[in-house]
Amino acid sequence: MPQALVAKKVCRRYKWRGGHHDALTDVSLEVPRGTILGLIGRNGAGKTTFLRIASTTLLPTSGEVRVLDHDVVTEATAVRERIAVIPQEARPFYWMTPKELVYYYLTMRGESRADAAAKTKDAIAELGLNSWENTVVNRLSGGLRRKAMVAMVMASDADVLFLDEPTTGLDPVARRSVWEAIRKATKANRTIFLTTHYLDEAESLSDRLALLEGGHLLASGSRADLAGRVRRPYRVVVEGGFSEEELKSYGEVGRVGDRLMLFTGENEARELSKQALEKGVRLSLGPVSLEDIFLQMVGQEISVDATEEDYA
């Protein structure tokens, strides 16, 4: 399958007086054309830094990124002709309507008036923004504002869309409506590069996932690939009947309120189920979620305390 994005040993170092911080270290990644890649990681993991390098707004310190076969450093113009970006925390002009936002974004990219008008109409309709197309952004909810921004890039002729944390700060309903918009944006052979620290978002939208932690790529592939890489692919939750010490012989144990949670292997999970039946203890068991995979790989929970800028 042809690749939309190929990154080889990408490093980015931020220097300041008396020190430096490596925001990215030797990140290598491939994103096939026509797929959605979810780049996940905690705040400050390097997601935005990678996205900004790939979308030609930041120079790498070393390494190579090619988008649609063009080098992002030496062939930036060729890359820019075929990409569109919604940066992290981007906001639309508050004095414009969704229709104007899309129309003028397309005209600015070089579309003729007629084409821009036709594409604007389609994008507005496709994202269900018809009722608000002539309402100034100031009067729209956060979700509708984000949808208007998704409509801008979606209406463009860009082959690769970069969306940096497109739903941060939105309520669950608004998030889902933006997800729907993103799914619709995946037209034939269009690639979407999405960064998020919401694992449900990544799981719901992405064909492939890449996990960044501390500027290092820990894993990439499909969800099944990632699940296959963790040593303990089953999650068991028990309510009483077992001591923490007993469970430790089966795997990695944690406490969730009154209950004990265990990541374990298939055979151990079978054995525990058998024992729980014998003891009459309530036990729930299933394959690990993406969050569990993340916890096992990173070894910590996702924190929203830090921001990418803390490291920039």
Next chain:
Amino acid sequence: MRENKLRSVWAIISLNGFLPMKRSPLFLINTLTSPFSFLFFLLVVGGSGYLIYGVSGGMVLTTLSIGTSLQGDLTHYRADLKFQEMVVATPVKEGTFVAAMALSELVYSIPGMAVFVILSFFYAHYILFGGVVILASLILLWIFASALGFTLATYFADVRESFMVAPIVSIFLSVVPPVYYPITRLPAYLQPIAYIAPTTWAARLVQGAMGITPLTLPEALLDGGILLAAAIILFLIAWKKAQWRET
């Protein structure tokens, strides 16, 4: 899609110029307040004889305010809205963006400038080719002000910082320089300082072209040459400072 400069420029002028003005006339009123306040002040204090200084100064200050507005808008679009980052990842090139932004700020100046031009027909005694001299001076001042606004905008990560600097720049470029009065009114020790500001040379040209102060051809060429040099230098600095991509 390849860059289409005309379409890009038109789109940016529309979204930063016509549309905000259409939605909120306050944008327009804001740009008119300073020059018309000075005009009013001069009329009240100096009488109708000083009105012409208010008109010539108004033309200079209105043009200069383009740079201040550009500085604020560019900082806001880059730091707050992340619009500049969106534009970088399009076929639009940095030169097109900056030129379009500078042109879009002109939109706000047009109504005020029209009023000053009309007033000048009643109060000025234009010299031969005076209109050409004024037009050339204001174009050079527009380039200077836009390049200055662009350069200053690159220093600020926050729009509030940017707004704090604007009045300071304004004092240096429009209060100390003889924009609203002849340079001879300035104390002798302040005159050399005033000549540092390119607005002094623009004001001398405009005042001379309107017949307010004497202006010979060699003086006009000297003033124009200095203004041109200032515009070129600031343009080159702005070009060097242009960071379309963060390094």
